[in-house]
Amino acid sequence: MQLNQEYFTAFPILKTNRLTLRKIEEQDAHEIFEMRANTRTNEFILRPNMEKLESAKELVQKVDEGYKNKQNLAWAGLLREQKKIIGTCGFSTIDHRNLRAEIGGELFVNYWGKHIALEAVTAIIEFGFNSLNLHTIEAKVNPGNRGSIYLLEYLGFEKEAHFKDFGYYEDRFHDLLVYSKINPNHKKEKTV
Numbered sequence: 001m002q003l004n005q006e007y008f009t010a011f012p013i014l015k016t017n018r019l020t021l022r023k024i025e026e027q028d029a030h031e032i033f034e035m036r037a038n039t040r041t042n043e044f045i046l047r048p049n050m051e052k053l054e055s056a057k058e059l060v061q062k063v064d065e066g067y068k069n070k071q072n073l074a075w076a077g078l079l080r081e082q083k084k085i086i087g088t089c090g091f092s093t094i095d096h097r098n099l100r101a102e103i104g105g106e107l108f109v110n111y112w113g114k115h116i117a118l119e120a121v122t123a124i125i126e127f128g129f130n131s132l133n134l135h136t137i138e139a140k141v142n143p144g145n146r147g148s149i150y151l152l153e154y155l156g157f158e159k160e161a162h163f164k165d166f167g168y169y170e171d172r173f174h175d176l177l178v179y180s181k182i183n184p185n186h187k188k189e190k191t192v
Contacts, residue, residue: 002099014124015080016122016123018116019077019123020078023075024088025060033055035088044148087107087108087120089104089121090105101137102139104139105117112147122155129184129185136181141177152181160179161177162177
């Protein structure tokens, strides 16, 4: 069993009722900077607010290199009738050998509570299992991020771990939860 490699040759565009999910491009750097400069966007992520546009441009290049090296698949999310991105989401790391990927994302604050994340994450999970042939998708979440935890549990993710004092940031330690979902199409093989 292996991952479907065709999606590392031609980037997959996903469409939902309200969204188009496409490759993150150089012109998206401004919106990514706006998102990552916002304290509310970063509230549950152990990272400082982005301080300069150049950092967003470097991030876009890093994501592009990761895709070329088959290490990630990251989408920019756009409402169908708009040109500006409203968020990013995707597989930040892909473990080809174990058919496993970590999902993560961010969304402009003014789109929170509108089920946009649910729509995007659902499409990406379906793609990951049905097209890419992933066995497991995992998500790492701050225990205080109730919205993300609810979303993951609603989508059938199960909590696998609670790491205490996992990361040190802003003069204190923070816990980390790990959630995962196994591809329902993959039957568990019994070992003797």
